[in-house]
Amino acid sequence: MSLKEDLETIKQNGLKEIDASTDVKSLNEIRVQLLGKKGPITQALRGISKLPVEERPVVGSFANIIRDELATAITTKQTELENAKLNAKLAEEKLDVTLPGNQVALGHPHVIQQIIDEIEDIFIGMGYQVLNGPEVEEDHYNFEMMNLPKDHPARDMQDTFYITKEILMRTHTSPMQARSLEKHDFSKGPLKMISPGVVFRRDTDDPTHSHQFHQVEGIMIDKHITMADLKGTLETMTHKLFGDKFKVRLRPSYFPFTEPSVEADITCMNCGGKGCDVCKGSGWIEVLGAGMVHPNVLKMAGVDPKEYGGFAFGVGPDRFAMLKYGVNDIRDFYLDDLRFLSQFD
């Protein structure tokens, strides 16, 4: 048998052994045994000196090829075995991915606050400031400056919690009209302000009345602000709050601090304007009061009604929230029942 045949046999046997190995450890032993210094290839090459000189390089190179082939086979086999091991491990790690994930605690924003935030953002976007007024007001600002002198019949429309004869829980956010008018420097531009906050009425709590609720007052005063601008402003707010499909209409009404005074209705969200129980068949829902600021209010606050004028409006976020989410009982907003609050995200 020639040396070349010997090498060929070594290769064939080696490949068989490699192929038969089942783990990395035995494969390593095979590697040492086949390719090590005491391995068959090294042994076989010892006989190379017996060959004629011209054959030696041929056989030497053949031996190197075989050594490389075996080394490659071992590496390939090793990768194969490692992959199999990894796959087995991964298979063991398989999870039921439909099991629920870990809980992450996250609170729920209050629905009224959400509506107020939305309204604030809409008016901030239109260049308004947000002013926060006192909740305990003077009769002077709550009534007198709003063109509601003592004994005015419209005071009956706002039953009041008095603290003293002159100090009361504000019945509306409108006193912020007077307060902002008094302070505003018209040489720096128009007065554009909204004022959200909590207000109080001497009412017995029931599904449609709460002794505490929220309002957002708004006022814009400059040299040429029109009722058409009021319509546009209310329409913008309605579209952003409820959607573009909602229309706004005005109806005559009465507030002592505006003239003309209007009530604004929007398309009924329950029936989309077709008429239903919620809107008493009219297709419209009353949502806010507004009007052109009464000259007396301007005058009392030191603003000349001949030069300046504008509109004011008052929005009820509680009512908006009731309409938007179909809440039937205003008290739900103040009971803080988690089963209620957690429905809003």
Next chain:
Amino acid sequence: MLLSYDWLKDYLDINLSPEDLGEKIERTSVEVDSVSKRSDGLKKIVVGKIISFEKHPDAGHLNICQIDVGEDEPLQIVCGAPNVEVGKKVIVALSGARVGGNIKIKKAKMRGVQSNGMLCGLDEIGFSKDVVPDEWKDGIYFLPDDAKLGNSVFDYLGMNDPLIDLDVTPNRGDMLSLRGAVYDLAAVFDQKVNFDEKAGKELGQTESKTDIKAHADEDLAPIYKLKVVKDVEVKPSPLWLQIKLWNLGIKPINNVVDITNLVMMKLGQPLHAYDLSKIADGDLRVRRAKPGEKITTLDEEERELSALDVVIADSEKPVGLAGLMGGNDAKVTKDTTDIVIEAGVFAPVATRKMAQKELLHTDASQRFERGIDKGNVENALNYAAGLIQDLANGRASQGVVIGSDEVVKPVTISISAERINHVLGTSLSEKEITDIFHRLGFTVENKDHEMLVTVPTRCWDIKIDADLIEEVARIYGYDNIPVTLPVTVTTEGSFTPKQQLIKNSRKILLGEGLTHAISYSLTTEAKAKMFLLNDSNETNLQWPMTNDHAVLRMNLLSGLLDDIAYNQARGVEDVPFFEQGRVFFREADQVRPTEVEHIAGAISGSLAQSTWNQKATPMDFFGMKGIVTKYLETLSLADEISYEATDSISEMHPGQTALIKLGDEVIGFVGQVHPSTAKAFKIKPTFVFELDLDKLVTAKKSEQQYQQVSPFPKISRDMAMLVNDDITNAQVYAIIKRRGGAFLKKVTLFDVYDGEHVPAGKKSLAYSLTFENPKETLKDEVVNKAVAKITKHLQDELDVEIR
């Protein structure tokens, strides 16, 4: 205020359905509450005639009646009314009928006798007892003799007249009469109307002033007039008049009283008729009541009066409450022959106060409070006298007697088309505007673009140009006003730093798992005073509705604990809440309290519930402290936050509560609610914090600036030590920080242990210290030196034993 559609049609050409007319009124004048007919929901109620009746054999109060309803056979109906009478036309509810109260009538046996329907009184077919005339109060109603058998009764009783219920605002007192509504709608529909209800000629020979004298203080009654009508025959009014009144919600009394009410509903002028023979000395005056004086009013209430009340009195006693209601003594009865009719204008404020004090809100007071047409008082008086001549056979005396008579002139207001368009955003021409004013019955005089508009006295609430602008807007139509956005100088819209901080605070706490609660600002006195860090006087309402909402809160937590109680009582055990809002503190000499923004949190139970792979961890002191600490970190406060044990808040656990300090100032507290307080609120163990948000708003903030990340490796050292039990982490931490040198970056407590192998009275604390030098590689010696220094100071100052 009810408006009769049929009555309106007597004066106006109306092509709209009642519902559409209601809609039109709502869009141009005042709100409409409802449009309905008295016959709505009723059916199969017809005219019948009692042919005969006999006593029920087994029930003495029942009669078995044979009723002709125009069919071949009479109907047998058992009836319990006391006034059945052969030959009378009656209201018959047939089998299958629907009567008042949505009750269905069926054939039935009554005490063994077949009854095939029901004979009805007015109240049984939906009339309120308040409008049923006294003579028909008990028993069945008799229809006119000419009513046709078998016909529906509705038309005979005016029940098909559509009634429009107006919700009249305080500025539209003119809409509280047919006349006002007709003029208003005439303007809306652009129709001409004539509403001059002229009086007939007086038939009496004598003058009113021979029988009656009148006096009135002009402050109490700017106009006060009387007229005498003699020889009246008092009896029930004709049916058409009764129908008009009951449809408008007024009970027919007798022809004289009914006429005064009809004139009020028609012309808006409240009137009152007195029995002349009951007026002592023929003298009527409007005056303040004398304290202690008494009057029994027509509602049979005896009322004790004070000097705030205004009365109509004869020479001896009050005979009426001015503008509210007449007295019972001088009322017109069936025996009355001579009457005096009163037409006046009573001061609105006095009327309103009296109505409130006496809890007596009448049709008259409602009108006087809002004002009435001062230009039509005498006309209404004469018109009523004329009707009494016609319907009660009286003879009106000549002339009227005047107690007071304010001169009333129409108001003239100057305005321009430019001004109107400037306010409304319209581009109406002078001609269009003039046309609108003409439709309203105003006269217009044009003088170079200035319009002088003269407003008749029937629109007494129109006084200034803004009022005229409103008239133009509503008649022109709000829908026709364009939709624009204001054109002005650009303004910056942005939140103030305070608003921004408050908004961010809410967001952070939501992110930390707390739900936003809004509780009531008004609470009980006891709850208002809880959880106080400083003494404050409470602020009380003068007249609270209930003790539950009587005092202004001085803390947010008591409200949140109420909320937790509400939830836990309903089986919701894990309740994490925060609230942000005002609390109200007051010094003794302060009237109006100081409003302070607070933010507070309260957690009972766990933030997250147990699941298949996670165990719920109930909230504890450190959990809550972590929430507060993290929140405060987001505020970039320049001064350091520290926590200091306190047992001074009586509602808090004395061993698990810390004051929260910013620098040297206390800004709030965190800890566990005292178990006794929790028990009183009926809540499970609860952990809370409350902070003064205003102090956080004004606190100095650190400028956030980038610090370069050190490229050199850091070195960590752990230090474990035994310390006495009473030594706090804060003390150890402070020394480590102070003595750790310039390169000590971070100190973390990683272990607290006082179990096995720790001597009694001691505990083991272990800290990890991290050193870093951004300029060069740190040398071990430097760190060793720093640690040695820390060790020395800990040993010297706190007597610790380094392990």
